[in-house]
Amino acid sequence: MTTKRLQDEHDQSSDGKKEDKRLRKLPSFSTDIVMAESLKSFCLALEPVLRRVVQEEVERGLVHGTRLLQRSPQRQIQAVESSSLKLTFKNPPSLPIFTSSKIEDEEGNSLQIVLLDTQNGEEEPSPAQISSPIKVELVVVNGDFPGKREEWSADEFNDNIVIAREGKRPLLIGDVDLVLRDYAIASIQKLMFTDNSSWTRSRSFRIGARVSPESTYSGPRIKEAITKRFTVKDHRGELYRKRYPPRLGDEVWRLAKIGKDGAFHTKLSAANIHTVQDFLKLSVIDQSRLRMLAKLIVSAWQANVQIMAHEAYLNWDKVEDADGFFAGITTTLIPSIELI
CATH class of the missing domain: 2.60.40.1930 (Macroglobulin (MG2) domain)
Incomplete structure:
Protein backbone atom coordinates (compact mmCIF):
# COMPACT_ATOMS: atom_id res chain seq x y z
CA MET A 1 0.00 0.00 0.00
CA THR A 2 2.80 2.29 0.85
CA THR A 3 4.46 1.63 -2.47
CA LYS A 4 1.24 2.35 -4.34
CA ARG A 5 0.71 5.60 -2.43
CA LEU A 6 4.21 6.77 -3.28
CA GLN A 7 3.65 5.93 -6.93
CA ASP A 8 0.37 7.90 -6.99
CA GLU A 9 2.05 10.90 -5.38
CA HIS A 10 4.87 10.76 -7.93
CA ASP A 11 2.39 10.63 -10.81
CA GLN A 12 0.48 13.60 -9.44
CA SER A 13 3.69 15.57 -9.02
CA SER A 14 4.73 14.82 -12.61
CA ASP A 15 1.30 15.85 -13.92
CA GLY A 16 1.56 19.11 -11.98
CA LYS A 17 4.95 19.95 -13.43
CA LYS A 18 3.74 19.25 -16.99
CA GLU A 19 0.73 21.49 -16.42
CA ASP A 20 2.97 24.28 -15.09
CA LYS A 21 5.18 24.04 -18.22
CA ARG A 22 2.15 24.23 -20.49
CA LEU A 23 0.89 27.28 -18.61
CA ARG A 24 4.28 28.98 -18.87
CA LYS A 25 4.47 28.29 -22.61
CA LEU A 26 1.08 29.85 -23.31
CA PRO A 27 1.63 33.51 -24.33
CA SER A 28 0.04 36.24 -22.37
CA PHE A 29 -2.81 37.75 -24.37
CA SER A 30 -2.31 41.16 -22.79
CA THR A 31 1.39 41.10 -23.68
CA ASP A 32 0.55 40.35 -27.31
CA ILE A 33 -1.83 43.28 -27.41
CA VAL A 34 0.80 45.64 -26.02
CA MET A 35 3.42 44.44 -28.51
CA ALA A 36 1.01 44.76 -31.41
CA GLU A 37 0.08 48.29 -30.43
CA SER A 38 3.75 49.23 -30.05
CA LEU A 39 4.59 47.82 -33.47
CA LYS A 40 1.67 49.64 -35.03
CA SER A 41 2.74 52.92 -33.43
CA PHE A 42 6.31 52.41 -34.64
CA CYS A 43 5.15 51.74 -38.20
CA LEU A 44 2.91 54.79 -38.15
CA ALA A 45 5.82 56.92 -36.95
CA LEU A 46 8.20 55.43 -39.51
CA GLU A 47 5.86 55.74 -42.48
CA PRO A 48 6.37 59.50 -43.11
CA VAL A 49 10.13 59.06 -42.91
CA LEU A 50 10.09 56.19 -45.39
CA ARG A 51 7.78 58.11 -47.71
CA ARG A 52 10.08 61.14 -47.63
CA VAL A 53 13.22 59.05 -48.26
CA VAL A 54 11.61 57.20 -51.15
CA GLN A 55 10.29 60.44 -52.63
CA GLU A 56 13.71 62.11 -52.40
CA GLU A 57 15.44 59.16 -54.04
CA VAL A 58 12.89 59.07 -56.85
CA GLU A 59 13.22 62.80 -57.43
CA ARG A 60 17.02 62.56 -57.37
CA GLY A 61 16.93 59.76 -59.90
CA LEU A 62 14.60 61.72 -62.17
CA VAL A 63 16.77 64.85 -61.97
CA HIS A 64 19.95 62.87 -62.66
CA GLY A 65 18.33 61.14 -65.60
CA THR A 66 17.10 64.43 -67.01
CA ARG A 67 20.58 65.95 -66.74
CA LEU A 68 22.10 63.00 -68.52
CA LEU A 69 19.58 63.37 -71.31
CA GLN A 70 20.35 67.07 -71.55
CA ARG A 71 24.13 66.80 -71.29
CA SER A 72 24.92 63.66 -73.23
CA PRO A 73 23.80 64.97 -76.64
CA GLN A 74 25.69 68.20 -75.94
CA ARG A 75 28.87 66.29 -75.12
CA GLN A 76 28.43 64.14 -78.21
CA ILE A 77 28.03 67.23 -80.36
CA GLN A 78 31.07 68.86 -78.77
CA ALA A 79 33.12 65.73 -79.28
CA VAL A 80 32.69 65.92 -83.05
CA GLU A 81 32.31 69.67 -83.33
CA SER A 82 35.10 71.31 -85.27
CA SER A 83 35.79 75.00 -85.54
CA SER A 84 37.95 77.07 -87.82
CA GLY A 237 67.02 75.58 -58.57
CA GLU A 238 67.19 78.74 -60.68
CA LEU A 239 70.25 79.87 -58.74
CA TYR A 240 72.26 77.44 -60.86
CA ARG A 241 70.19 77.66 -64.03
CA LYS A 242 71.94 77.65 -67.41
CA ARG A 243 70.59 79.57 -70.40
CA TYR A 244 70.59 78.50 -74.00
CA PRO A 245 71.45 80.62 -75.77
CA PRO A 246 72.97 82.79 -73.03
CA ARG A 247 72.43 86.55 -72.97
CA LEU A 248 74.99 89.30 -73.02
CA GLY A 249 74.33 90.45 -69.49
CA ASP A 250 74.28 86.95 -68.00
CA GLU A 251 76.99 86.05 -65.55
CA VAL A 252 79.64 83.95 -67.23
CA TRP A 253 78.78 80.85 -65.20
CA ARG A 254 75.49 80.68 -67.10
CA LEU A 255 77.52 79.16 -69.92
CA ALA A 256 77.55 75.37 -70.05
CA LYS A 257 80.31 73.58 -68.18
CA ILE A 258 81.21 76.62 -66.06
CA GLY A 259 80.19 75.87 -62.51
CA LYS A 260 79.11 78.74 -60.33
CA ASP A 261 81.97 79.57 -57.94
CA GLY A 262 83.95 76.73 -59.49
CA ALA A 263 87.64 76.76 -60.36
CA PHE A 264 87.26 78.15 -63.89
CA HIS A 265 84.66 80.68 -62.76
CA THR A 266 87.10 81.88 -60.10
CA LYS A 267 89.89 82.24 -62.68
CA LEU A 268 87.63 84.19 -65.05
CA SER A 269 86.48 86.50 -62.26
CA ALA A 270 90.10 87.16 -61.30
CA ALA A 271 90.72 88.17 -64.92
CA ASN A 272 87.74 90.59 -64.78
CA ILE A 273 85.61 88.33 -67.00
CA HIS A 274 82.27 88.47 -65.24
CA THR A 275 79.65 88.33 -68.01
CA VAL A 276 79.08 86.44 -71.23
CA GLN A 277 79.81 89.69 -73.07
CA ASP A 278 83.23 89.87 -71.37
CA PHE A 279 83.87 86.28 -72.41
CA LEU A 280 82.95 87.00 -76.04
CA LYS A 281 85.10 90.11 -76.22
CA LEU A 282 88.11 88.26 -74.91
CA SER A 283 87.50 85.44 -77.39
CA VAL A 284 87.75 87.99 -80.22
CA ILE A 285 90.44 90.32 -78.88
CA ASP A 286 92.78 88.01 -76.99
CA GLN A 287 92.08 84.37 -77.73
CA SER A 288 95.47 83.28 -76.44
CA ARG A 289 94.71 84.73 -73.03
CA LEU A 290 91.34 82.98 -72.86
CA ARG A 291 92.95 79.75 -74.01
CA MET A 292 95.59 80.09 -71.32
CA LEU A 293 92.94 80.63 -68.64
CA ALA A 294 91.07 77.57 -69.83
CA LYS A 295 94.14 75.34 -69.92
CA LEU A 296 95.00 76.28 -66.36
CA ILE A 297 91.97 74.26 -65.32
CA VAL A 298 91.19 71.53 -67.84
CA SER A 299 91.17 71.31 -71.61
CA ALA A 300 88.58 68.57 -72.20
CA TRP A 301 85.61 70.93 -72.34
CA GLN A 302 87.21 74.11 -73.73
CA ALA A 303 85.64 73.70 -77.16
CA ASN A 304 82.18 73.25 -75.64
CA VAL A 305 82.43 76.50 -73.69
CA GLN A 306 83.66 78.43 -76.72
CA ILE A 307 81.03 76.94 -79.03
CA MET A 308 78.29 77.95 -76.59
CA ALA A 309 79.51 81.53 -76.60
CA HIS A 310 79.89 81.48 -80.38
CA GLU A 311 76.32 80.23 -80.93
CA ALA A 312 75.00 82.79 -78.50
CA TYR A 313 76.82 85.51 -80.44
CA LEU A 314 75.08 84.45 -83.65
CA ASN A 315 71.84 85.68 -82.11
CA TRP A 316 73.11 89.21 -81.54
CA ASP A 317 73.59 92.02 -84.03
CA LYS A 318 76.36 93.61 -82.01
CA VAL A 319 78.13 93.66 -78.70
CA GLU A 320 77.86 97.06 -77.08
CA ASP A 321 81.07 98.72 -75.98
CA ALA A 322 81.22 98.31 -72.22
CA ASP A 323 84.87 98.80 -71.43
CA GLY A 324 86.38 100.92 -74.24
CA PHE A 325 87.89 98.05 -76.23
CA PHE A 326 85.96 98.90 -79.37
CA ALA A 327 82.79 100.52 -80.62
CA GLY A 328 81.07 97.31 -81.66
CA ILE A 329 81.38 93.89 -83.17
CA THR A 330 79.06 92.98 -86.01
CA THR A 331 78.23 89.51 -87.20
CA THR A 332 80.78 89.94 -89.99
CA LEU A 333 83.45 89.28 -87.39
CA ILE A 334 82.10 85.84 -86.60
CA PRO A 335 84.39 84.03 -89.09
CA SER A 336 87.41 85.57 -87.38
CA ILE A 337 86.53 83.82 -84.11
CA GLU A 338 88.69 80.73 -84.03
CA LEU A 339 87.13 78.02 -81.91
CA ILE A 340 89.47 76.56 -79.37
Whole structure:
Protein backbone atom coordinates (compact mmCIF):
# COMPACT_ATOMS: atom_id res chain seq x y z
CA MET A 1 0.00 0.00 0.00
CA THR A 2 2.80 2.29 0.85
CA THR A 3 4.46 1.63 -2.47
CA LYS A 4 1.24 2.35 -4.34
CA ARG A 5 0.71 5.60 -2.43
CA LEU A 6 4.21 6.77 -3.28
CA GLN A 7 3.65 5.93 -6.93
CA ASP A 8 0.37 7.90 -6.99
CA GLU A 9 2.05 10.90 -5.38
CA HIS A 10 4.87 10.76 -7.93
CA ASP A 11 2.39 10.63 -10.81
CA GLN A 12 0.48 13.60 -9.44
CA SER A 13 3.69 15.57 -9.02
CA SER A 14 4.73 14.82 -12.61
CA ASP A 15 1.30 15.85 -13.92
CA GLY A 16 1.56 19.11 -11.98
CA LYS A 17 4.95 19.95 -13.43
CA LYS A 18 3.74 19.25 -16.99
CA GLU A 19 0.73 21.49 -16.42
CA ASP A 20 2.97 24.28 -15.09
CA LYS A 21 5.18 24.04 -18.22
CA ARG A 22 2.15 24.23 -20.49
CA LEU A 23 0.89 27.28 -18.61
CA ARG A 24 4.28 28.98 -18.87
CA LYS A 25 4.47 28.29 -22.61
CA LEU A 26 1.08 29.85 -23.31
CA PRO A 27 1.63 33.51 -24.33
CA SER A 28 0.04 36.24 -22.37
CA PHE A 29 -2.81 37.75 -24.37
CA SER A 30 -2.31 41.16 -22.79
CA THR A 31 1.39 41.10 -23.68
CA ASP A 32 0.55 40.35 -27.31
CA ILE A 33 -1.83 43.28 -27.41
CA VAL A 34 0.80 45.64 -26.02
CA MET A 35 3.42 44.44 -28.51
CA ALA A 36 1.01 44.76 -31.41
CA GLU A 37 0.08 48.29 -30.43
CA SER A 38 3.75 49.23 -30.05
CA LEU A 39 4.59 47.82 -33.47
CA LYS A 40 1.67 49.64 -35.03
CA SER A 41 2.74 52.92 -33.43
CA PHE A 42 6.31 52.41 -34.64
CA CYS A 43 5.15 51.74 -38.20
CA LEU A 44 2.91 54.79 -38.15
CA ALA A 45 5.82 56.92 -36.95
CA LEU A 46 8.20 55.43 -39.51
CA GLU A 47 5.86 55.74 -42.48
CA PRO A 48 6.37 59.50 -43.11
CA VAL A 49 10.13 59.06 -42.91
CA LEU A 50 10.09 56.19 -45.39
CA ARG A 51 7.78 58.11 -47.71
CA ARG A 52 10.08 61.14 -47.63
CA VAL A 53 13.22 59.05 -48.26
CA VAL A 54 11.61 57.20 -51.15
CA GLN A 55 10.29 60.44 -52.63
CA GLU A 56 13.71 62.11 -52.40
CA GLU A 57 15.44 59.16 -54.04
CA VAL A 58 12.89 59.07 -56.85
CA GLU A 59 13.22 62.80 -57.43
CA ARG A 60 17.02 62.56 -57.37
CA GLY A 61 16.93 59.76 -59.90
CA LEU A 62 14.60 61.72 -62.17
CA VAL A 63 16.77 64.85 -61.97
CA HIS A 64 19.95 62.87 -62.66
CA GLY A 65 18.33 61.14 -65.60
CA THR A 66 17.10 64.43 -67.01
CA ARG A 67 20.58 65.95 -66.74
CA LEU A 68 22.10 63.00 -68.52
CA LEU A 69 19.58 63.37 -71.31
CA GLN A 70 20.35 67.07 -71.55
CA ARG A 71 24.13 66.80 -71.29
CA SER A 72 24.92 63.66 -73.23
CA PRO A 73 23.80 64.97 -76.64
CA GLN A 74 25.69 68.20 -75.94
CA ARG A 75 28.87 66.29 -75.12
CA GLN A 76 28.43 64.14 -78.21
CA ILE A 77 28.03 67.23 -80.36
CA GLN A 78 31.07 68.86 -78.77
CA ALA A 79 33.12 65.73 -79.28
CA VAL A 80 32.69 65.92 -83.05
CA GLU A 81 32.31 69.67 -83.33
CA SER A 82 35.10 71.31 -85.27
CA SER A 83 35.79 75.00 -85.54
CA SER A 84 37.95 77.07 -87.82
CA LEU A 85 38.83 79.39 -84.95
CA LYS A 86 41.47 78.47 -82.44
CA LEU A 87 43.72 80.11 -79.89
CA THR A 88 47.43 79.39 -80.05
CA PHE A 89 50.66 80.49 -78.45
CA LYS A 90 52.80 82.28 -81.03
CA ASN A 91 55.97 80.76 -79.57
CA PRO A 92 56.42 78.06 -76.92
CA PRO A 93 57.61 79.04 -73.44
CA SER A 94 61.29 78.92 -72.63
CA LEU A 95 62.28 75.95 -70.48
CA PRO A 96 62.97 75.15 -67.73
CA ILE A 97 60.32 77.03 -65.78
CA PHE A 98 60.83 77.92 -62.13
CA THR A 99 58.34 79.15 -59.56
CA SER A 100 58.22 82.93 -58.99
CA SER A 101 60.13 83.54 -62.25
CA LYS A 102 58.76 85.38 -65.27
CA ILE A 103 57.74 83.07 -68.10
CA GLU A 104 59.05 84.09 -71.51
CA ASP A 105 59.04 82.47 -74.94
CA GLU A 106 61.97 80.68 -76.52
CA GLU A 107 63.21 83.93 -78.06
CA GLY A 108 63.31 85.71 -74.72
CA ASN A 109 60.21 87.78 -75.44
CA SER A 110 56.84 87.93 -73.73
CA LEU A 111 54.45 85.10 -74.55
CA GLN A 112 51.74 85.98 -77.05
CA ILE A 113 48.29 84.55 -77.66
CA VAL A 114 46.88 84.66 -81.19
CA LEU A 115 43.40 83.85 -82.50
CA LEU A 116 43.80 82.02 -85.81
CA ASP A 117 41.35 81.23 -88.58
CA THR A 118 42.20 77.87 -90.16
CA GLN A 119 39.74 78.28 -93.05
CA ASN A 120 41.23 81.29 -94.75
CA GLY A 121 42.39 79.38 -97.80
CA GLU A 122 46.06 79.82 -96.95
CA GLU A 123 48.62 77.13 -96.16
CA GLU A 124 49.38 78.74 -92.82
CA PRO A 125 46.50 80.06 -90.69
CA SER A 126 46.41 83.82 -90.30
CA PRO A 127 45.05 85.92 -87.42
CA ALA A 128 41.26 85.99 -87.43
CA GLN A 129 39.28 89.16 -88.00
CA ILE A 130 37.15 89.99 -84.99
CA SER A 131 34.46 92.64 -84.79
CA SER A 132 34.60 93.13 -81.03
CA PRO A 133 37.10 92.43 -78.23
CA ILE A 134 37.22 88.89 -76.86
CA LYS A 135 38.24 88.18 -73.28
CA VAL A 136 40.69 85.32 -72.87
CA GLU A 137 41.70 83.55 -69.67
CA LEU A 138 44.97 81.73 -68.99
CA VAL A 139 44.73 78.57 -66.89
CA VAL A 140 46.90 75.66 -65.78
CA VAL A 141 46.11 72.37 -67.50
CA ASN A 142 47.04 68.83 -66.48
CA GLY A 143 50.21 67.73 -68.26
CA ASP A 144 48.59 64.45 -69.35
CA PHE A 145 45.84 66.23 -71.28
CA PRO A 146 44.88 65.63 -74.08
CA GLY A 147 47.09 62.58 -74.48
CA LYS A 148 47.79 61.79 -78.11
CA ARG A 149 44.64 63.50 -79.35
CA GLU A 150 44.59 66.79 -81.21
CA GLU A 151 40.89 67.47 -80.69
CA TRP A 152 38.87 67.85 -77.51
CA SER A 153 35.61 69.34 -76.30
CA ALA A 154 35.27 72.43 -74.15
CA ASP A 155 34.02 70.25 -71.28
CA GLU A 156 37.06 67.99 -71.51
CA PHE A 157 39.35 71.00 -71.44
CA ASN A 158 37.57 72.47 -68.41
CA ASP A 159 37.67 69.13 -66.58
CA ASN A 160 41.47 69.10 -66.86
CA ILE A 161 42.10 72.56 -65.42
CA VAL A 162 44.38 72.29 -62.38
CA ILE A 163 43.57 74.41 -59.34
CA ALA A 164 45.95 75.36 -56.55
CA ARG A 165 46.47 73.21 -53.50
CA GLU A 166 44.39 74.10 -50.47
CA GLY A 167 45.80 77.09 -48.66
CA LYS A 168 48.01 78.07 -51.60
CA ARG A 169 47.87 81.09 -53.89
CA PRO A 170 46.47 80.71 -57.43
CA LEU A 171 48.81 78.51 -59.47
CA LEU A 172 49.25 81.08 -62.22
CA ILE A 173 49.53 84.80 -61.47
CA GLY A 174 50.15 87.90 -63.52
CA ASP A 175 48.43 88.69 -66.81
CA VAL A 176 45.98 85.79 -66.68
CA ASP A 177 43.11 87.88 -68.06
CA LEU A 178 43.70 89.16 -71.58
CA VAL A 179 41.70 90.91 -74.29
CA LEU A 180 42.01 90.14 -78.00
CA ARG A 181 41.34 93.22 -80.10
CA ASP A 182 41.57 94.20 -83.77
CA TYR A 183 44.68 92.19 -84.58
CA ALA A 184 43.49 89.16 -82.61
CA ILE A 185 46.70 89.05 -80.60
CA ALA A 186 47.56 89.76 -76.97
CA SER A 187 50.92 89.92 -75.20
CA ILE A 188 51.49 88.41 -71.77
CA GLN A 189 53.83 90.86 -70.10
CA LYS A 190 54.02 89.12 -66.75
CA LEU A 191 53.24 85.52 -65.94
CA MET A 192 54.61 83.13 -63.33
CA PHE A 193 53.83 79.97 -61.38
CA THR A 194 53.51 80.02 -57.60
CA ASP A 195 53.89 76.28 -57.04
CA ASN A 196 55.87 73.44 -58.57
CA SER A 197 54.29 70.53 -60.43
CA SER A 198 55.70 67.66 -58.35
CA TRP A 199 52.46 67.15 -56.39
CA THR A 200 50.28 66.40 -59.43
CA ARG A 201 49.62 62.95 -60.86
CA SER A 202 51.49 63.69 -64.08
CA ARG A 203 54.11 65.83 -62.31
CA SER A 204 53.75 68.27 -65.17
CA PHE A 205 51.67 71.21 -66.33
CA ARG A 206 50.60 72.93 -69.51
CA ILE A 207 49.56 76.54 -69.90
CA GLY A 208 46.13 76.78 -71.46
CA ALA A 209 44.12 79.64 -72.91
CA ARG A 210 40.36 79.71 -73.33
CA VAL A 211 37.62 82.22 -73.98
CA SER A 212 36.86 83.65 -70.56
CA PRO A 213 33.57 82.61 -68.94
CA GLU A 214 33.02 86.35 -68.42
CA SER A 215 33.35 87.09 -72.13
CA THR A 216 30.33 88.28 -74.08
CA TYR A 217 31.51 86.40 -77.17
CA SER A 218 28.67 84.38 -78.70
CA GLY A 219 30.08 83.24 -82.05
CA PRO A 220 31.34 79.82 -83.15
CA ARG A 221 33.37 77.81 -80.70
CA ILE A 222 36.98 78.94 -80.31
CA LYS A 223 39.28 76.00 -79.64
CA GLU A 224 41.46 76.36 -76.57
CA ALA A 225 45.25 76.70 -76.78
CA ILE A 226 47.70 74.56 -74.83
CA THR A 227 51.48 74.52 -74.64
CA LYS A 228 53.62 71.42 -74.60
CA ARG A 229 53.87 69.72 -71.22
CA PHE A 230 56.62 70.79 -68.87
CA THR A 231 57.65 70.53 -65.25
CA VAL A 232 57.74 73.52 -62.94
CA LYS A 233 60.70 73.46 -60.58
CA ASP A 234 61.21 75.25 -57.30
CA HIS A 235 62.81 78.67 -57.73
CA ARG A 236 65.78 77.62 -55.61
CA GLY A 237 67.02 75.58 -58.57
CA GLU A 238 67.19 78.74 -60.68
CA LEU A 239 70.25 79.87 -58.74
CA TYR A 240 72.26 77.44 -60.86
CA ARG A 241 70.19 77.66 -64.03
CA LYS A 242 71.94 77.65 -67.41
CA ARG A 243 70.59 79.57 -70.40
CA TYR A 244 70.59 78.50 -74.00
CA PRO A 245 71.45 80.62 -75.77
CA PRO A 246 72.97 82.79 -73.03
CA ARG A 247 72.43 86.55 -72.97
CA LEU A 248 74.99 89.30 -73.02
CA GLY A 249 74.33 90.45 -69.49
CA ASP A 250 74.28 86.95 -68.00
CA GLU A 251 76.99 86.05 -65.55
CA VAL A 252 79.64 83.95 -67.23
CA TRP A 253 78.78 80.85 -65.20
CA ARG A 254 75.49 80.68 -67.10
CA LEU A 255 77.52 79.16 -69.92
CA ALA A 256 77.55 75.37 -70.05
CA LYS A 257 80.31 73.58 -68.18
CA ILE A 258 81.21 76.62 -66.06
CA GLY A 259 80.19 75.87 -62.51
CA LYS A 260 79.11 78.74 -60.33
CA ASP A 261 81.97 79.57 -57.94
CA GLY A 262 83.95 76.73 -59.49
CA ALA A 263 87.64 76.76 -60.36
CA PHE A 264 87.26 78.15 -63.89
CA HIS A 265 84.66 80.68 -62.76
CA THR A 266 87.10 81.88 -60.10
CA LYS A 267 89.89 82.24 -62.68
CA LEU A 268 87.63 84.19 -65.05
CA SER A 269 86.48 86.50 -62.26
CA ALA A 270 90.10 87.16 -61.30
CA ALA A 271 90.72 88.17 -64.92
CA ASN A 272 87.74 90.59 -64.78
CA ILE A 273 85.61 88.33 -67.00
CA HIS A 274 82.27 88.47 -65.24
CA THR A 275 79.65 88.33 -68.01
CA VAL A 276 79.08 86.44 -71.23
CA GLN A 277 79.81 89.69 -73.07
CA ASP A 278 83.23 89.87 -71.37
CA PHE A 279 83.87 86.28 -72.41
CA LEU A 280 82.95 87.00 -76.04
CA LYS A 281 85.10 90.11 -76.22
CA LEU A 282 88.11 88.26 -74.91
CA SER A 283 87.50 85.44 -77.39
CA VAL A 284 87.75 87.99 -80.22
CA ILE A 285 90.44 90.32 -78.88
CA ASP A 286 92.78 88.01 -76.99
CA GLN A 287 92.08 84.37 -77.73
CA SER A 288 95.47 83.28 -76.44
CA ARG A 289 94.71 84.73 -73.03
CA LEU A 290 91.34 82.98 -72.86
CA ARG A 291 92.95 79.75 -74.01
CA MET A 292 95.59 80.09 -71.32
CA LEU A 293 92.94 80.63 -68.64
CA ALA A 294 91.07 77.57 -69.83
CA LYS A 295 94.14 75.34 -69.92
CA LEU A 296 95.00 76.28 -66.36
CA ILE A 297 91.97 74.26 -65.32
CA VAL A 298 91.19 71.53 -67.84
CA SER A 299 91.17 71.31 -71.61
CA ALA A 300 88.58 68.57 -72.20
CA TRP A 301 85.61 70.93 -72.34
CA GLN A 302 87.21 74.11 -73.73
CA ALA A 303 85.64 73.70 -77.16
CA ASN A 304 82.18 73.25 -75.64
CA VAL A 305 82.43 76.50 -73.69
CA GLN A 306 83.66 78.43 -76.72
CA ILE A 307 81.03 76.94 -79.03
CA MET A 308 78.29 77.95 -76.59
CA ALA A 309 79.51 81.53 -76.60
CA HIS A 310 79.89 81.48 -80.38
CA GLU A 311 76.32 80.23 -80.93
CA ALA A 312 75.00 82.79 -78.50
CA TYR A 313 76.82 85.51 -80.44
CA LEU A 314 75.08 84.45 -83.65
CA ASN A 315 71.84 85.68 -82.11
CA TRP A 316 73.11 89.21 -81.54
CA ASP A 317 73.59 92.02 -84.03
CA LYS A 318 76.36 93.61 -82.01
CA VAL A 319 78.13 93.66 -78.70
CA GLU A 320 77.86 97.06 -77.08
CA ASP A 321 81.07 98.72 -75.98
CA ALA A 322 81.22 98.31 -72.22
CA ASP A 323 84.87 98.80 -71.43
CA GLY A 324 86.38 100.92 -74.24
CA PHE A 325 87.89 98.05 -76.23
CA PHE A 326 85.96 98.90 -79.37
CA ALA A 327 82.79 100.52 -80.62
CA GLY A 328 81.07 97.31 -81.66
CA ILE A 329 81.38 93.89 -83.17
CA THR A 330 79.06 92.98 -86.01
CA THR A 331 78.23 89.51 -87.20
CA THR A 332 80.78 89.94 -89.99
CA LEU A 333 83.45 89.28 -87.39
CA ILE A 334 82.10 85.84 -86.60
CA PRO A 335 84.39 84.03 -89.09
CA SER A 336 87.41 85.57 -87.38
CA ILE A 337 86.53 83.82 -84.11
CA GLU A 338 88.69 80.73 -84.03
CA LEU A 339 87.13 78.02 -81.91
CA ILE A 340 89.47 76.56 -79.37
